[in-house]
Amino acid sequence: MTTSIPYETGAPAPRYSADLATTKPGTPGGLFMRRFWIAVARGKDVTQGAAKPLRIMSEDFTIYRGASGAVHIVDAHCPHRFALMHLGWVEGDSIRCVYHGWRFEGSGQCVEQPAEEAGFARKVRIRAVPAREYIGLVYAYFGEGEPPAFPPFPVRETPGVLDVWNVEHVPCNYLQSFENSMDEVHVAFTHAPGGSHAPLALDLPEVSARETDWGMLRLGTRKTGKERVSLHYAPNVTRVIVPPRAGMDDVGGWREIYFHFTPLDDENQLWFIAGHIEVTGEAAEDYRAKQAEYEAKIAAAPPAGFVAAELMAGRGVYADTRHPDLAVIQDIATQAGQGRMVKREGERLGRSDAALILWRKILARELRAIAEGKPGKVWSVAPKEVVPTLGF
Ligand code: FES
């Protein structure tokens, strides 16, 4: 399969993996990702009044929640002499630099400079990007011009609990994990220890995929003829039905998740997962209590990323590892273990890789259009009728 992207400059085409996987500003991959809303934080982690640093797609920002409750994202550094903005004070919906007190509105406009002449402030502006909240997550738009429609995708409207799980920092490129989420076959092997995904491992599915207006739809067809439908919203969200988390199989059963793979930079990503479970009333209370218990168990255990790193380094036995967050450890070890940003030229892809092959083709086509200065595909928001199914 052809994987390199022709560049009009005549310079040799960058290697395939870097072409498709990079999200650095100014690269075709970076420009592509910046056409979409990207999940950047859990809403509950952006507390009123406390600014924090935020790194997304190899760029640094400051994120804070103002007095109005709105989330603002501005540049990491003050334009005066480059002090870190998150060291400063949130005042109303503005932020004041800790170094010499310049104050900026959430729009990025400088409105106060205590030691400067009147009139200077209005000529100074800091970069600000639009931020919106949805399903417990903060999304930001890093591109030029008007952002696309919001919310970026529909969620299930049936009654139930929609909550956001713990955030995972994973030390590899986001595309490795987005591709893993298209790889139905890994489940039978990667998640065999611990047995969390056992019903999906009874036989191996035939994987197929097709491009849609909003991303890609994937089918895993079992020998029984049953189909597991999963959705991939462009550019980095997978909507799929997954097994209960350890110790939670008696509440609500399998659940639907909206799994976001957010690039921190080319070699690091964050996993943001919002989960929807169809439980109401007492069952919902039971679920919330179990979920809190589960989060506490995870907090008390060694961090998943640490355990995965130990396994990658050969300390500990993969098959024998047990942990409340075992599936996450298994996924990190198999995905980050490939390398932080993999050169893919030598890969031997097979028929079961159909979905990720199709996504690479879509990505290659879109990045080529960007490199050639063409508009590329206009993506739309998925209709709410298209939903994932369990498939067994
Ligand atoms: S560096 Fe921010 S006010 Fe001087």
Ligand SMILES: [Fe+2]
């Ligand atoms: Fe997995």
